[in-house]
Amino acid sequence: MTDAPQAAEKPAFQLKSSTVSLMALELAYFDDDSFEAALREKIRQAPGFFKDMPIIVSLDHYEGPTGELDFFKLLGICRRHNIHVVGVRGGNDDQRRLARHAALAILPDSGRQDREPAAPDTAEPEAATPAPAGPAPFRVISQPVRSGQQIVAPDGDLIILAPVQAGAEVLAAGNIHVYGPLRGRALAGVHGLESARVFCQSLEAELVSIAGHYKISEDLQESGWKTAVQVQLRDDLLVVTPLERS
Incomplete structure (x- = not known):
């Protein structure tokens, strides 16, 4: 007897919904030499963090000429440094067309939706009834987060009731x-929430980031190292302050 008939009936794959958080590279303009120099400097600051990282290129704040936006050159530079561009967010029609020619996925603009103008309405608007606010979503992890x-x-928030080991990575839309x-x-x-914070009982991190602003281990050791702290964003800078103990 053989299991070939049963194997033939089994589908080759299934499609399931999945949530994956990706780092966004917000491009202001593109010049291949300056782009690669800036990328090298970022990688020098945190080499382990960027290795084999999938990212998207955000054009929400792009100010350079579309004619200079060479996605093939950009992809080549990123691949040389083991960074994988998987898609493009935002941009105009010409920029999205260039991205498609480079076989990149097209993601919708962040925080913006195309809306048709509403027809004029002479009737008195009805007062909106606010929906009752429910508890903010959060996720609780009770086991140690191991390397890898x-x-x-x-x-929402991520609550971890155990250590986060070196080589592990924890991400949250809200606080950690x-x-x-x-x-x-x-x-x-x-997702860009600048009011998010990171709280821990002992700061020994390889990297801490809030809304895309980050500090690596060498910078974090300057204040609050191996003590209970909170990390927050103030004026585009990460600030480490001690947690008060009662």
């Missing part, structure tokens, strides 16, 4: 709370 693991809270040593990488406010 990635834990994501895509819609670590009730133990934080030795890996913590990225809060991954």
Whole structure:
């Protein structure tokens, strides 16, 4: 007897919904020499963080000429440094056409939706009834986050009741709370929430990021190292302050 008939009936794949948080590279203009020099400097600051990283290119704030936007050159530079561009967000029709020619996925603009103008209405507007506010979403992890693991809270806070080991990565749309040593990488406010914070009982992190602004281990050791702290964003700078103990 053989299992070939049963194997033939089994589908080759299934499509399932999945939430993946991606780092966005916000492009202001593109010049291949200056772009590669800036990329090298970022990688020098945190080499382990960028290796084999998938990213999207955000054109939400792009100010350079479209004719200079060579996605093939940009992709080649990123690949030389083991960074993989998987898609483009925002941009105009010409820029999205160039991205499609480079076989990149097209993502919708962040925080913007195309809307048709509303027809004029002479009737008195009805007062909107606010929906009752529910509890903010959060995710709780009770086991240690080991090296090589990635834990994501895509819609709210991430609460970890155990250590985050070196080589691990934790990401949240909101705040990150670590009730133990934080030795890996913590990225809060991954969708751009600048008010997000990172709390931990012992700061020993490889990297901490809030809304795309980050500090690596060498910078973090200057204040609050191996103590209970909170990290927050003030004037585009990450600030580390001690947690008050009662």
